[in-house]
Amino acid sequence: MRRGSIVQLIVIGVLAGAVASAVALIPNWLPTSASREAGRIDFVFWFVTWICIFVFSIVAAVTIYSVWKFRSKPDDDSDGPPIHGHTGLEIVWTAIPTLLVTAIAIVSAIVLAKNDAAGANPLRVNVYAQQFFWSYDYPGYGNKTSSILRLPVDRSVVLTMHAKDVLHSFWVPEFRQKQDLVPGLHPTLHITPNKVGTYPVICTELCGLGHALMRSRVIVMKPNAFEQWATKKGK
Template sequence: MLALTVVGSVVLVQFDWFGDAASEEAPPIDTLFDVMVVLSTFVFSIVMVMFGYAIWKFRARPGDESDGAPIHGNTKLEIAWTVIPTIIVLFGAGYSWIVLDDIEARADDAMPLKVTAQQFKWTFEYPEADGLRSDELHVPVDRQLDVQLEALDVVHSFWVPEWRIKRDLVPAGEGGDEIDDEFVVTPNEEGTFSLVCTELCGLGHTTMRATVVVESQEEFDQWLDDQAQAEAGAGGGSSAAGGT
C-alpha cells in the first residue's frame, strides 16, 4: 500500500500540471496541489490494495455454488474508515485555509484595476490613471493588483494561467453587492501572457481573450502616458503599439 503510494506520488508529481508560473501566488498553490496529489494517491492505493486483496481472498473456487457467510458490522473497520478520512479532510481543509489566507492578503500599495467582461471582450480600467481604459492589459511587475470585476451580460471568468488565480465575473445588477467580485494577484515575471475567458459564455467564447503585458514600472508608466496621449489625440483609445 505504501509502496504504491510512493510510486504513484513520485510519478504524478513529475508532471508540470499548470505550466509556467509568473505570480507570487503560484508557488503556494502548486505546492498545495502536489500535497493533494500525494494524499489522493494514498487514498487510491488503499482502495486498490483492499480491492485486489478482496478479489483474490474471497474468490469463488470452481464448483463452489454456496452463498457467502452472513456477516454484519465490524466496529474496528468502521472506526478506521471514519477516522482516517476525517483526518485527511481536516488536514486538507486546514492547509487550504492557510494558503488561501496567505494569497488573499492585501498589500497597502496594491494597484487598483477594474476589469469588465462582456460578450466577447475584455476592458481594463486604471483608476489611478484618471480612469484610462484599454483592451490590452498592461501591469507593472512585482506590484499587487487589486482587481475589481464586473460582467455586463452573462457569467465570464478571468484566468491568466501563469498567475493561477481564476475568478468568475457574475452580472450582479441591482443589489449585487454580495457577489465576491474582487481578488488580488501579484505578477512577478515580466512577459506577455494571455487572459482567457474560462466560462462558456456564448458563441464567441473561444475568441474572448486579451493580451496581458507584465513590464517594468518605467515601461508601464510610459505605456500609460502613450495611451493617455492617444486618447486625447484620437478620442477613444485602444492599444496600438504598446510597450515592448
C-alpha cells in the first residue's frame, strides 16, 4: 500500500470513530444511576462500548475505503488480484477478537460476582407478582405489606421473588437490576440503592392482557424516614 492510502484509511477510521463516539456520548443512553450495582453495570456498558467503537471504526474504515476506491470502471472486465488468503492476517483477526471478548468476559464475571454478593445485614423484602400488579412485604417488620416498594438509601437489600400465576419480571431501570419471577421458584435479587428518589418498577416479561400496565413504584428514602414508615402500623 502507498503511504497516501494508509493516511486516507486512518482518516476514515478516525472519522467513523468520532461519529460513533458522538452517537455514544450525545444522547443519554442510560437512565439515572440509583444503586451501587448500577454503577458497576454502567462500567461494563462503557467498557464494551469503547471496544465496540474501536472494532466498528476499523470495519467502517475498510468498508468505506473499499467502496470508494475499488469500484471497477464500467467497461473494465478484468479480474482483481488472485489473493487466496494470508495466514498471518487470519491469525491476527482470530487472536485480537479472542483477547477482546476474553477481557469483556472477565470484567463481566467480576461485576456479576460483586453484584450478586449482598452486603452485611441486608434488608429482606418479599416481592409478589400476579396479573397485573405488584405487592411487597417486609419480614423484618412484622410482615408489613405495601403496594409501593419503599427502601432505605445505602443499605443492601435482598428481594425474594414470588410469582403467583405466570412469569413476570421485576425491573427498575435506575437500579439496572432485573429478575424474572417464576411460579415455584424463589430467586433473589440484590440491590443497594444509593440515591433518594422515586423510580418506576416495570414488568418486562409478557404476562398477558395487562402486561403493559403492570407498573409500580420504588421510593428510596432516608434511613430514618424508612424506619418511621416501616414501624408504623398499617399501610
